[in-house]
Amino acid sequence: MTDLWQGLVQAFWLVVTFDPELAEIALRSLRVTFTALAIACLIAFPLAAILAVRRFRFRRVVIAILNALMGLPPVVVGLVVYVLVSRSGPLGALGLLFTPKAMIIAQVIIIVPLIASIAHQSLRDIWAEYHDLLISMNVTQTQKVRTLMWDARRALLTAALAGFGRGIGEVGAIMIVGGNIDQVTRVLTTAIALETGKGDFALALALGFVLIGLAVSVNLMIHGLGQTEREGRW
């Protein structure tokens, strides 16, 4: 119990005094995850849209695979990426191992199936609603996709936030491909693992509380900006 309380107090002080190390780690956490999120959405949303509106032969198989990939263990993803980008691996010449770029790559692979799955479900529902109307109006494929995605934007935002949550809390994969190097690839989650390993539970808990606070704030801010809970607007 005292550990928890100490953790809370320490978290409070770290934040209030703008502790520079904490700021650096937290900013890196946000930078890595937001970059991964942006790239993942650029991949996942069109993928989800295509799966929702186009009929092609292997569609059901692709959807099943996508749902299954959600269960991909992140640490395995990290291991595979590690093997690929290590200097003795096929992509070694790019020098990506132990850099934030490798962490972003691993996170993208982990969160794309999640975002695509959730987005696809919502887009499919809304396509079922709009199907007759849009066909009747002869809209082009592009217009179809744009209309569906705009009208489903709340669900797409939820999908993105789910991806963000998964990403910001990721530790196994990014520990492996990032190496938890101080001032280079250390983020909140890997720092927590480090401090726990050192036996400094109070600091680890403090970082944990900061991480939770960060994740919750991001969610609240996005919802606030989008005014998603305002009646009749979304």
Add this chain to the structure above:
Amino acid sequence: MVSGLFPLRVRGAETSRNGVHLVGPVDLDLDGQGLCVLLGPNGSGKTTLLRLLHGIARLRRGEIRWACDAKVARNAQAFVFQRPVMMRRSVLDNIAYPLVVRGTARRAARAEAVGWAERMGLGDLLACQAGVLSGGEQQKLALARALITRPEIVFLDEPTASLDGRATREIEAILHDVQAAGTHLILSTHDLGQARRLAAHVVFMLHGRVHEAGPADRFFGAPATAEAQAFLQGDIVE
């Protein structure tokens, strides 16, 4: 008003789904004079035929020939569904949507939509989410959305089937005005009263086929077939 779409010739039109035969073979000639009503009991294939004429159901056999090019014909039509499809946006944006899709700038489209909304009596509801409207209001929105592109034909699939008396009366009044202004209407219904009130031309359907077709007063006054007679008397016709 002389229309480039009519006369419409339908020959041997047939369709089925999943092996179940739905409609046909149907032979029909429509000249576009006056409001045309597809009449018949539930399950007679009215909705399917309507969708075939509009081109949103696939024809398995036969042909549907408009007087002009099929693509031109398609762009001059609109469809109002039995259960209105409300897009998840405001009333104003719902009505403006068809214009935006056709390339009109959003601001101009919205301005146009305001006029149509007011004509339908939806002027106070422009900013509301379309989903919160009542059934009657939604159907009026659907009508405004159908009319905003100034189509030559509007197909309506049992437009007042789920509406109360007052909403039905309002819709029928609007349809009357629309027809008078020159837009051709082809409407399906199983409501005998509505058919009597609106139709200038009747196509009576049974079991997926056209059982009888002709001018309204002839159909209602002296139906040619026994089934039509039975239907007009209010019997259940199978």
Add this chain to the structure above:
Amino acid sequence: MIRVFGMVVALVWAGVAQAEIVRLAVTTSFQNSGLADVLVPQAEADLGMDVQLLVVGTGQALRLGRSGDVDAILVHARAAEQAFVAEGHGTHRREIMYNDFVLVGPADDPAGARAARTAVAALRLIAQAGADFVSRGDDSGTHMREQSLWDMAGGVPEGRWYKSVGAGMGAALNTASGLGGYILSDRASWLNFRNKGGLALLFAGDPMLFNQYAFLPVNAARHPHVNAGAVARLEAWLTSDAARVLIDGYRVGGAQVFTFNAGSGG
């Protein structure tokens, strides 16, 4: 014009020199002892380079060196190091400093390890008592030393009281603390450990527990991207007087934990 050009070149050059990066894989015991936090920033300042530390077990450090993912390694497992150099993965082995391993366990010492004469004897007592023993189990230098001691005590144990955790020094100490078990640790990590709980230092001083740290540059002939020049400068610094002062002067809880012993080459 020439002057401006010259200034720009000098600035850019300085910028490039500033950004020189050396990736060094070090053992968790080096990090957990706290010496890394003292030594590395000073090295960076003196040399004007960015030393990126990857804190891993000795086994993984050697692996990273083999695959060329780091520029040099700092570990403490002599036999493995010599094999590393012999196989051509590293250019040579340079001894830097030593500390010692200590046997830590529950303060009430149920196995009576305190009274043992040698480290091997202490381990035998623990095995006989079947007391919980936590092993690093991660191919680290500490783990390798522990294994060789067990070999001399009669073989690596197989009972359920022998718990191989596959983790770094700190995590393993956490587990030992939680279980109230025995564990072999390097002295510095033990002194620096924050969660001692009911554990105490029970046995030390046996020459078998001597722990030598060495610096091994990765073979640039095999991995051309390695910054051999920078690595050589880092090695020179680590074996210089500046490093000696810091290493010998490093204290944890008032006690000296490391002793500088770099010769002129080795």
